Amino acid sequence: MKALVQAFQHSMDDTISAIATAPGEGGIGIVRLSGPAALVIAGKLFRGIKDRRIQAIKSYQAAYGNIVDPDTGQAVDEALVLVMRNPHSYTKEDVVEIQCHGGMVPLRRILELTVQAGARIAEPGEFTKRAFLNGRLDLSQAEAVIDVIRAKTDASLKMAVGQLNGAVSQKVQGLRQELLAMIAHLEAAIDFPEEDIDAVAVDRVQASVNQVLVTVNAMLATASTGQILREGLATVIIGKPNVGKSSLLNALSGQNRAIVTDIPGTTRDIIEEYVNIRGIPLRVLDTAGIRDTADAVEQIGVERAKASLEQADLILLVLDASTPLTTEDRQVITFLTGRKGIVLVNKSDLPAVWDIAEIQTGIGGTRIISLSIQQGSGLDRLEQAIVDMVYSGSLILGEGGIVNNVRHIMILRQAKSHLEAALATICQGMPLDCISIDIRAAWEKLGEITGDTLGEDIIDKIFSEFCIGK
Incomplete structure (x- = not known):
């Protein structure tokens, strides 16, 4: 430093x-x-x-x-x-x-x-x-400053403030102290071979490395949630025309963001809106209804709708329960293959003309929710489904540091790789100095999170993303 x-x-x-x-x-x-x-x-x-x-x-x-x-x-x-x-x-x-x-x-x-x-x-x-x-501030706290400024919900703000107060830094510093103790133990065994403490040193280091790996894996397990709270969950609403996609966007955002009419093809381009779902920021894209059309402008909208699926973290597929399933519906259902999605069977206030069993085969284990967007029923179940998906039912905000920074995630993965290499070296019966090299590499790598072992070019790059005046 x-x-x-x-x-x-x-x-x-x-x-x-x-x-x-x-x-x-x-x-x-x-x-x-x-x-x-x-x-x-x-x-x-x-x-x-x-x-x-x-x-x-x-x-x-x-x-x-x-x-x-x-x-x-x-x-x-x-x-x-x-x-x-x-x-x-x-x-x-x-x-x-x-x-x-x-x-x-x-x-x-x-x-x-x-x-x-x-x-x-x-x-x-x-x-x-x-x-x-x-x-x-250390470097991870400094990076949290911009997250506080850009926070989109109370939950993302709470996470950023926790990092600004050192939640991630303290965990990382604790890990580095443990690794430093291992390095000292190994080097003592190398410097004083006559004491015959090699076997004891290796056993103790192996147990400590496993313990550090548990913590690193636990931090990485928060990464998906952390990135969503920081960047927003990229959510795409798809379906054929007139199933209620724009009505869903308006209902989630609480405002008339998209034009809603009975005329098919009203939405011809992608409409984007940030939505707060119980503290989770969603970057919602309302797309053009997917169908075969001779209209050149609408056709461009349909192609953009399909392209937006490539960047989607979550797909909300809207179907109309009050009209028979069509070829267009079945085509849209295929877009869920291999992706995270929720099927929304809309217009549940009207008599249904098809059964959910008809689409089960095409969607696998994707969750299905019946709702009436016009009457507002079922939206609470949709919100809960999104919360369950983001938090996986296990993460509680405020309990330790949530990792949300891509740079931190990459460093933790690299540190994990060095620690796993150290364990492999131990299992192969390699000399103590070889074990020490891998552990020291993990120690130095983790120091890049707090800025203790980082070059000035990377630091310049990090701060260049801030606004002037902060």
């Missing part, structure tokens, strides 16, 4: 500045400064009431006044200035936040003045990057 700080030291000597609030108009906008000259730069611009200066403001106190152009003395905007002195700030550096009116013109003008006074524009994620490099 010390080497990383040294690698980035040239950029950390600068004082950075950025607009920290979202683009657009709002009641309040914030320009944030961080770095060794933050107080000096803000002091050139701020004129408090009764000529109060930045240096007189205590940490965590706000002062009211004006931001002025030092060259002309002209006021740019009235503002509140909040001072946070190092090391008790987000970045562990001197930080000043200028809170002004939330229009783009005053914000950009104040940002421009901070640059003229000696700051430079911050890179994406550079404030959080400095928090990481200065030891306030």
Whole structure:
């Protein structure tokens, strides 16, 4: 970690500045400064009431006044200035936040003045990057910051906050400590062969490796749920025209997002909407009704509907119980083969003209739910089916860290591979130093999650995905 700080030291000597609030108009906008000259730069611009200066403001106190152009003395905007002195700030550096009116013109003008006074524009994620490099956050906690910002439901927010508070970090650090103890034990046995402790060392290490593998596998078991809560469950609604697909989207989203008519082929393109199902974010795609058509535009919609199935995590297949099954229905049913799906038999409020047994063979063990979208009956069973599918009936939010980051998942899989190699080495009776090499590789790999053993190029890539000002 010390080497990383040294690698980035040239950029950390600068004082950075950025607009920290979202683009657009709002009641309040914030320009944030961080770095060794933050107080000096803000002091050139701020004129408090009764000529109060930045240096007189205590940490965590706000002062009211004006931001002025030092060259002309002209006021740019009235503002509140909040001072946070190092090391008790987000970045562990001197930080000043200028809170002004939330229009783009005053914000950009104040940002421009901070640059003229000696700051430079911050890179994406550079404030959080400095928090990481200065030891306030480890890398997995820093990555959780963007998950908090992008959280789509209470459940995804709860997961992200848990990671921000170190739920994953603590587990990983615990595993690394166990692996380090194994490495020390093996190296002691290598350095003092006359003590004849080889057999004892190997037995103890083998048991410890198996124990670590149990924890790694348990963390990987949360990955599917974690990614869904982070990214949203890609859900595609399919069916022939006029079975109730658009009505289902409207019912799930609670708004008239899609046009609903009795005319077949009303939906001609894909409509996308995020839906919250008991804390689970669904990225729902309502597709064109699948059928053979001579209409060129509708035909394009049908092809896009079929293509969307390739990216689907969940398929909601809608059938109409009040009309006979058609060739189009049976064609759509074939799309469920080898995929996660739920069959929704709609219009259960009307007399049924076919029996569910007629489709059982084509859908295998796929769950079937009868419902009436128009009357709202059966939607609760659909929601519960989605919850059961995502959580598999076993995961409780808040119990330890949920792994939701693709980078973390890949690292855990690689660490698992090294640990399994160590066990194979033990079983083959290989020398202790060979066992130690595999365990050390797992220890180093897990350090990439927290940032203890990671190159600066990867760190730059991670923080480049953040928004500017965070």
